[in-house]
Amino acid sequence: xxxxxxxxxxxxxxxxxxLSTRQKVVSENxxxxxxxxxxxxxxxxxxxxxxxxxxxxxLEEADVVEASVSWQSDMTGNNVVLExxxxxxxxxxxxxxxxxxxxxxxxxxxxxxxxxR
Amino acid sequence: MDAxxxxxxxxxxxxxxxxxxxxxVSENLANANSTSQTAGGDPYRRKIISFENGTDERxxxxxxxxxxxxxxxxxxTLQYExxxxxxxxxxxxxxxxxxxxxxxxxxxxxxRSYEANLSMVENARDMRRQLVELLK
Numbered sequence: 036x037x038x039x040x041x042x043x044x045x046x047x048x049x050x051x052x053x054l055s056t057r058q059k060v061v062s063e064n065x066x067x068x069x070x071x072x073x074x075x076x077x078x079x080x081x082x083x084x085x086x087x088x089x090x091x092x093x094l095e096e097a098d099v100v101e102a103s104v105s106w107q108s109d110m111t112g113n114n115v116v117l118e119x120x121x122x123x124x125x126x127x128x129x130x131x132x133x134x135x136x137x138x139x140x141x142x143x144x145x146x147x148x149x150x151x152r
Numbered sequence: 153m154d155a156x157x158x159x160x161x162x163x164x165x166x167x168x169x170x171x172x173x174x175x176x177v178s179e180n181l182a183n184a185n186s187t188s189q190t191a192g193g194d195p196y197r198r199k200i201i202s203f204e205n206g207t208d209e210r211x212x213x214x215x216x217x218x219x220x221x222x223x224x225x226x227x228x229t230l231q232y233e234x235x236x237x238x239x240x241x242x243x244x245x246x247x248x249x250x251x252x253x254x255x256x257x258x259x260x261x262x263x264r265s266y267e268a269n270l271s272m273v274e275n276a277r278d279m280r281r282q283l284v285e286l287l288k
Contacts, residue, residue, distance in 0.1 A: 052155075055279065059155035059162070062272045063214045066166030068265055069173075070203045070216060096155070117268055128275045135282040142286070 047138040048094065053084050054131045056097045061124045064102075064115050071111035075102040075120075156283075158213035159276035163269040165215035169203055170266040172218040176201045177259045184250040192240030196248040198224035224249055 060076050067073040078097040079087075088095050108114035153161075176199050183196040204219045226249050234243035 051283070055155035058272075058276060058279065059158050059213075062159040062162050062269075062276070065265075065268050065272055066162045066214070066216045067203075067205050068268070069170075069261070070205050073205060117265070121268060121271070124272060124275050128279060131279045132282055135286060138286055 043141040043144075044138065047134050047141065049085060049088060050081065050134040051131065051138070052094050053078070053081050053097050054127050054134060058124065058127045058131070060099055061120050061127065064120050065117065065124070068113070068115045068117050068120070071113060073113045073115060075115045076100070077102040153211045153213060156276050156280050158211065160273055161208055161211050161213045162215055163272045163276075165208070165217065166269045167266055167273075169216045169218045170262045170269070173201050173203075173262045174259060174266075176221055177255050177262065180250050181252065181255050181259075184248060184252060184255075186248055187236070187238040187245055189238070191238060193238060193246075195228060195238070195246050196250070198226075198248065198250045200224050 057078050060078050064075050076099050078084075078099055084097045087098075102114075106114075106116055106119075180198050186196040188195050199221045200223070201218050201221050203216055206215055206217050207213070208215045228246040228249050230244045231247055232243055233239055233245045236245045239245045
């Protein structure tokens with residue numbers, strides 16, 4: 036039913052996929068918070084992820100990159116800041132909730148059109 | 153394997169590693185006063201655990217492993233106590249190189265890291281629940 040180039044479902048699905056990859060990377064950072072010489076990681080921005088996956092229909096994983104924002108590294112060369120990562124994790128979780136609700140709303144719109152509700 | 157399930161594997165391995173670290177801390181603390189059985193012999197030497205990142209063979213997700221426990225080669229403290237069974241010919245007893253203060257802070261850090269990983273598991277579970285609710 037969607038005539039636009041990007042549908043609401045497509046966008047929400049990609050957002051959910053991007054956020055879960057991001058959460059995975061954050062969780063790896065937290066897990067490695069006490070490993071010597073571990074460098075914190077992040078993933079590409081959502082804009083660049085959208086750009087990369089515009090052509091393909093398959094749901095791809097976002098590219099993992101080195102985290103740019105890091106305050107310092109400790110004496111073992113580990114630059115994971117646990118507090119920063121926990122804040123990232125929480126913001127990911129709430130954005131995930133928003134995207135999931137967006138998906139649900141899109142679904143409800145279809146229901147409305149179909150006259151089921 | 154999807155990202156949300158991989159979180160459980162990653163955080164789970166990290167929790168296990170932190171648990172191992174806590175075990176080593178408690179071994180050190182328990183032996184904080186263990187002197188040698190023989191006169192002039194070496195007492196308990198403090199253990200150090202080290203972590204390494206690896207890949208889970210079954211799922212291919214990143215994990216953390218407690219690879220090895222080494223011994224702290226720092227010097228023992230000497231205490232003059234001629235009547236002690238472990239005292240050497242000059243009357244000095246070697247005491248373990250365990251510093252309770254270091255062990256306690258190590259313990260705190262392990263517990264905090266454990267908590268951080270646990271909340272990641274909860275976070276991932278919450279996200280998965282929201283996905284499942286889309287089906288309703």
